[in-house]
Amino acid sequence: MTLAPELKDTGPEKLLAPVLSAFWDEDKSWTLDVYRRHEGYEGLRKALAMSPDDLIAYVKDSGLRGRGGAGFPTGMKWQFIPQGDGKPHYLVVNADESEPGTCKDIPLLFANPHSLIEGIVIACYAIRSSHAFIYLRGEVVPVLRRLHAAVAEAYAAGYLGENILGSGLDLELTVHAGAGAYICGEETALLDSLEGRRGQPRLRPPFPAVAGLYACPTVVNNVESIASVPAILHKGKEWFRSMGSEKSPGFTLYSLSGHVASPGQYEAPLGITLRQLLEMSGGMRPGHRLKFWTPGGSSTPMFTDEHLDVPLDYEGVGAAGSMLGTKALQCFDETTCVVRAVTRWTEFYAHESCGKCTPCREGTYWLVQLLRDIEAGKGAMSDLDKLNDIADNINGKSFCALGDGAASPIFSSLKYFREEYEQHITGRGCPFDPAKSTAWADRTEVNA
């Protein structure tokens, strides 16, 4: 393999770039005091010295792209908000992190919630909003606790409330806990949920920028996207652009999980490869090798060990046939049955399908039936084409991206591991021992 020359001769100190995670190991890192000691709320001062339009242009020029999966330019989203329309504008932060494998926003909010709050104030100044919401998935009470505390601190210090830092900006911030539904990560379903309804996606257009929350212009941004804004303001867009690539600039959180020696959060410039991340962190668990992995959660087509050198940025992963998604690098070793993995993901999509559209509701159900049969050794060869066909009838034909996500593991696993599916059918069962995949499998005489 070859590495890009500028990365070739460097260690983790050069390859990684902790910004949001830079002080997570400090005592009480989530407090305002610690945040301010690390130049917190300095970006806000710079932002308030600019005009809102200049601020939007600045964020746009920085090249920041959405970190929630789709990679849409953040500044452009802000720019779409019509100005002078006389309606209230809203900012809604999507903290519903539920995509299987995704685990970046939760540790970020747990250890450094003020980066998000500062980003929210900046964004609201830009889009002329006086009420913002954090839609946090309900199942993470430790994070809710710290958000409650951080928001209270920010109000007490004058970063929220009336006339923030003497700028004339008034801003109310509401922390809203969800109630358990993956679909609410989809931005229009999230808005319906925040309006007190079943979380079902809305037809677009109109887009949220025109008719979002309460039919008013609304920006919906991911936690990490908004939390990245203060550093861009404070250290400059040139600094931000000095990391990553032309089209995918900046730093981001990569979440390594699964059968690796050191699972965890790795904040690095966009474009790092899985090989580099594994090399610096001790690789796969000892004695095992990588079999398949997801670049950005279960909804992004899986990769194999052929893709270790794919630059993990929007273009690089896209060119290799998948999506950067949420940078959730779930790594599975050779002990893992791909049919079992895909079956479980598909059960998840079937469970979480909101039921609004037929292709997704019915398709995910039938995919589960076929996959369970195959995994149990009751499948027929023709089932494999049927799986592909059903996935094809969901993909691009469902109401929202949940359906596309459900199709991804089917297509990609059949592409790379069709033989393994066939083995299940001809061998009348699963050839893998699940006990060998467990975290404790290689420990001697413990919990076997």
Next chain:
Amino acid sequence: MTTSSSERGVSLGMPELPAPAYPDDVRARLETDAREIIARYPDSRSALLPLLHLVQSEEGHVTRTGMQFCADVLNLTTAEVTAVATFYTMYRRKPSGDYQVGVCTNTLCAVMGGDAIFEELQEHLGVGNGETTDDGKVTLEHIECNAACDFAPVVMVNWEFFDNQTPATVKRLVDDLRAGRPVEPTRGAPLCTFKETARMLAGFPDERPGAVEASGSAGPASLVGLRLARGEAAPARVVHPRDGGPHDERQDRPVHQPSPTEHLSSHDAPQDTSASDPAHPAGPTAEEGE
């Protein structure tokens, strides 16, 4: 996802009687809370999800009385409230235990041991998915991905994190819960009951001293990248699963610092640690630099 009317003991042909109201004192107290919740939103209906958490904090599950209360304060129909309450998995529709033990069995946790944990726990407790132990302490269920994959396998108790679990640690955990011994999560605050948790979800902060700072700034896995970036030693695995295994031996050795002249992908060459499959084209990805 749905509760059929027959489960609630209603026969066809006879309309269900209106839900009994809360006692006056309870209703007055909840109305005060409800007003505070509604005031957070430009449109009152947005308060419905928090209000359902609130009524769950009163009775431990969402009852017809609770739904009627939500409908009353928001000027909605009970059908509108029921439609929402039945959509979201965090709202329970039957009486349950003080401690909700959720084992993640989405793919990554399942593969890493979540399936084994869930299976052994069902046997250990003698209850199935969604069922409660006879003493009313523990409700067991399997849950979907809870955004902690770098701590797999993960178990949640009343939505606090119990990271890097094994069947043995979880069995001990539920035994402690049932015996009333204090239990602390790896990330989160010392456990309170499900009802108290539901009140926080309704938007009322945890007032217990020390609750916010409990368990420190970040879990060990959240810090591995930061430590590497600072040139500190390879991340120490403070918690299992792999302590006592081959990984621990590695930690005693000096961490390999690649010199500028050395190719980072030195592990591409077959080395003696590639025993699992030396012929594999990608080579072993573990044990680099040893």
